[in-house]
Amino acid sequence: xxxxxxxxxxxxxxxxxxxxxxxxxxxxxxxxxxxxxxxxxxxxxxxxxxxxxxxxxxxxxxxxxxxxxxxxxxxxxxxxxxxxxxxxxxxxxxxxxxxxxxxxxxxxxxxxxxxxxxxxxxxxxxxxxxxxxxxxxxxxxxxxxxxxxxxxxxxxxxxxxxxxxxxxxxxxxxxxxxxxxxxxxxxxxxxxxxxxxxxxxxx
Amino acid sequence: xxxxxxxxxxxxxxxxxxxxxxxxxxxxxxxxxxxxxxxxxxxxxxxxxxxxxxxxxxxxxxxxxxxxxxxxxxxxxxxxxxxxxxxxxxxxxxxxxxxxxxxxxxxxxxxxxxxxxxxxxxxxxxxxxxxxxxxxxxxxxxxxxxxxxxxxxxxxxxxxxxxxxxxxxxxxxxxxxxxxxxxxxxxxxxxxxxxxxxxxxxxxxxxxxxxxxxxxxxxxxxxxxxxxxxxxxxxxxxxxxxxxxxxxxxxxxxxxxxxxxxxxxxxxxxxxxxxxxxxxxxxxxxxxxxxxx
Numbered sequence: 216x217x218x219x220x221x222x223x224x225x226x227x228x229x230x231x232x233x234x235x236x237x238x239x240x241x242x243x244x245x246x247x248x249x250x251x252x253x254x255x256x257x258x259x260x261x262x263x264x265x266x267x268x269x270x271x272x273x274x275x276x277x278x279x280x281x282x283x284x285x286x287x288x289x290x291x292x293x294x295x296x297x298x299x300x301x302x303x304x305x306x307x308x309x310x311x312x313x314x315x316x317x318x319x320x321x322x323x324x325x326x327x328x329x330x331x332x333x334x335x336x337x338x339x340x341x342x343x344x345x346x347x348x349x350x351x352x353x354x355x356x357x358x359x360x361x362x363x364x365x366x367x368x369x370x371x372x373x374x375x376x377x378x379x380x381x382x383x384x385x386x387x388x389x390x391x392x393x394x395x396x397x398x399x400x401x402x403x404x405x406x407x408x409x410x411x412x413x414x415x416x417x418x
Numbered sequence: 419x420x421x422x423x424x425x426x427x428x429x430x431x432x433x434x435x436x437x438x439x440x441x442x443x444x445x446x447x448x449x450x451x452x453x454x455x456x457x458x459x460x461x462x463x464x465x466x467x468x469x470x471x472x473x474x475x476x477x478x479x480x481x482x483x484x485x486x487x488x489x490x491x492x493x494x495x496x497x498x499x500x501x502x503x504x505x506x507x508x509x510x511x512x513x514x515x516x517x518x519x520x521x522x523x524x525x526x527x528x529x530x531x532x533x534x535x536x537x538x539x540x541x542x543x544x545x546x547x548x549x550x551x552x553x554x555x556x557x558x559x560x561x562x563x564x565x566x567x568x569x570x571x572x573x574x575x576x577x578x579x580x581x582x583x584x585x586x587x588x589x590x591x592x593x594x595x596x597x598x599x600x601x602x603x604x605x606x607x608x609x610x611x612x613x614x615x616x617x618x619x620x621x622x623x624x625x626x627x628x629x630x631x632x633x634x635x636x637x638x639x640x641x642x643x644x645x646x647x648x649x650x651x652x653x654x655x656x657x658x659x660x661x662x663x664x665x666x667x668x669x670x671x672x673x674x675x676x677x678x679x680x681x682x683x684x685x686x687x688x689x690x691x692x693x694x695x696x697x698x699x700x701x702x703x704x705x706x707x708x709x710x711x
Binding site: 230231232234235236238239241242243245246247274275276277279280314334335336337338339341343362363364365390391395408409410 | 426427432433435436437439440441442443444445446447448449451453454476477478479480535560561563564565596598599618620633635636637638639
């Protein structure tokens with residue numbers, strides 16, 4: 216398939232209702248960190264962008280939201296064309312300019328503090344990171360607590376950023392500034408808002 | 419009611435919904451912080467719940483069941499018209515039963531029946547800024563929130579005590595969310611404040627005219643401001659509901675005649691009806707009163 220066809224195919228079949236379903240899954244995941252929301256395959260983006268991450272981008276991004284892609288995604292012209300056609304989101308030149316960042320290889324990504332953190336007055340003006348992960352259950356277990364979690368919850372995403380627990384602790388300390396994370400796995404998603412604390416597991 | 423083709427589903431266009439949805443997500447991520455958003459003109463005047471309506475329109479889907487209350491009642495003008503609005507533009511199921519609703523839009527009450535994890539409570543907010551009447555400049559209040567400088571609010575509550583011997587604020591009673599942001603719970607009676615604390619339901623707040631959205635995620639600490647020697651207290655009533663006999667609920671006064679006759683009834687109409695169906699009776703319910711001549 217050439218780039219022109221690839222970029223046009225694979226959007227939401229029913230844009231209004233599919234976007235609502237995807238958003239509700241993200242909202243529930245953001246409100247209850249650590250819970251895994253299941254999601255049907257609603258978008259068919261070109262690789263290496265995953266169906267879940269593509270659906271999240273379609274549901275949330277538009278011409279108001281500069282989008283930053285990590286290098287595996289950046290290298291793929293069809294991904295840029297697909298996102299451009301379906302969302303109209305401009306590409307951000309630097310991570311700090313981005314409202315959303317799509318990261319295909321979180322393990323190799325730039326540090327969390329390289330993204331926009333918002334300001335003390337406007338902490339909402341920070342980057343939301345969409346991390347592609349292959350699985351939410353077979354990586355190192357993260358024990359979570361904070362708003363949205365009754366006692367504790369657990370999640371075990373694979374391929375997380377380097378020194379993630381330490382980076383996330385720093386992210387917590389910047390509160391109310393900081394980034395929020397949407398974890399996009401095949402058929403599933405989960406969120407880590409900046410308020411969620413990772414408890415260190417006793418070995 | 420199938421002729422919804424003239425408007426997009428749930429009235430708002432998709433770009434507006436995305437913008438509001440992004441604001442909701444940021445609001446959830448920063449509990450109690452007021453996220454600015456580009457509020458739209460709605461087919462109803464400001465003050466009628468345009469903020470709540472925009473939030474509801476952005477989250478609602480065809481499978482949702484919507485309940486709308488106005489001061490606890492399902493059958494007052496504001497509640498009826500907003501319910502009819504969503505029935506028309508989104509063709510969704512509506513209910514008056516708290517337990518059956520997935521989304522409850524409310525003007526100034528939280529239902530008596532405890533909410534559950536699957537539910538979303540959407541508040542209509544007139545003045546989202548709790549510091550606004552103490553400091554009119556947005557630039558200053560924003561800085562105060564940024565620096566967590568809430569001394570002024572405590573001075574205000576202290577002045578209440580100095581003047582009246584107690585904290586005189588009875589509604590829109592300021593709360594601190596998760597130990598960080600001071601938030602206006604919207605003009606709910608302070609009676610409802612404890613229900614916000616670690617509620618299993620997600621609580622979203624929309625202020626249309628003031629263009630702010632904020633949120634309290636489930637299981638989040640919401641603490642009413644007070645002093646050690648003047649702890650926060652909710653209103654109490656010295657008589658039960660005249661219709662269903664309920665105690666420990668919020669009551670409305672209803673004037674019966676021009677000779678000073680009055681009665682107190684549940685402000686939550688659904689709660690009151692449920693109790694009467696279960697056979698609870700108050701001293702003025704038709705069943706307990708002598709039949710009229």
